Amino acid sequence: MKQTMKAARLFGPNDLRLMDVPIPELGPRDILSKVKRAGLCGTDYSIYSGEFSFVKNGLVRFPFTPGHEWSGVVVAVGSEVVNFKPGDRIIGETFVSCGKCDFCLRGRYDNCQDVRSVGTINAWDGGFAEYTVFPDRHIFHLPDSVSFDAGAFVEPAATSLNAIQMASVQLGDVVLVHGSGPLGLLAAKLAKLSGASKVFVTGRKDAKLTVARSFGADVAINTTRESFAEVLARHTTNGKVDRVIETSGSFELLLQSLDVIRTRGTLAAVAFYDRVLQQVEIDKIVFGQISLVGASGSTGTYEPVMALMASGDLDITPLISGRYRLKDILQGYRDMKDRNDIRIKWLVDCDDAEQGQ
Ligand SMILES: [Zn+2]
Ligand SMILES: [Zn+2]
Incomplete structure (x- = not known):
């Protein structure tokens, strides 16, 4: 198993760096995933540009790895994880709760007062990287008939x-x-x-x-x-x-x-x-x-969206307006602004990060 991975780290407005970082250690309920696809979101750009109000008021703290719309494959699981195994196709939620407070212990994670948002406010590291680590309570199975591209659109x-x-x-x-x-x-x-x-x-x-x-x-x-x-x-x-x-x-x-x-x-x-x-x-x-x-967030609506994708009723293909490899992600960020006339969603391919370095 590798010890380090490529990750796009945001150190502050207009300061995104692709670098080698350690792959985090797994806790007993954590899941290590190989990222396949990650969507670039308007929120990602407004944090990068510094326009986002939560950058101005200090709630976005640097550095971190952005990317809250990602899909991937489980690589390793902690000792107490029972619902996921290596090889499972998965997606992650956009926040990580503390796991310890009264709300978390009752399973009401979206009421947790100590939430870390993936790649945004009080950031948990996201999917613009080769790997992610998430607690199992924030991971969902992606149906076999739903592509990794579509998985990045679930959120x-x-x-x-x-x-x-x-x-x-x-x-x-x-x-x-x-x-x-x-x-x-x-x-x-x-x-x-x-x-x-x-x-x-x-x-x-x-x-x-x-x-x-x-x-x-x-x-x-x-x-x-x-x-x-x-x-x-x-x-x-x-x-x-x-x-x-x-x-x-x-x-x-x-x-x-x-x-x-x-x-x-x-x-x-x-x-x-x-x-x-x-x-x-x-x-x-x-x-x-x-x-x-x-209306904000997506708690409780992942499952019906994945069901609509699996049935073929929701085909997101027309919304993909461009693709970037992880090593070219900085260009993707720049094109968010420069090519806004045609851009609906850029996808970042994270599974070929080692090629062409
Ligand atoms: Zn988003
Ligand atoms: Zn909590």
């Missing part, structure tokens, strides 16, 4: 499904999704799979909106050219929708959406806003009986 898809559930999308609903990145497109597809009768997606890049049209959106709206409210007026009764899923992070879109939600409709906000709510006409929410809900 973003589970986050979008959580938003769909928080928004209470019902059979026959008209749904408006703001944002044509991975969360928006996955929300559009999952809304359709949840029985939405019509799904609208807004975005600013034509290439992504073209993908949206083949991935759940009945109507895709480029907001740099058209007002979404005008498009809704042409395609719906009274220009209103039942549910809005806001993934773009645009405060303006969030506010404008209050004007297009039907009575008793729901608006679920999934993005980071880094803003204080001001100038909101609260009476609009009161008289419209609008539910404004926050």
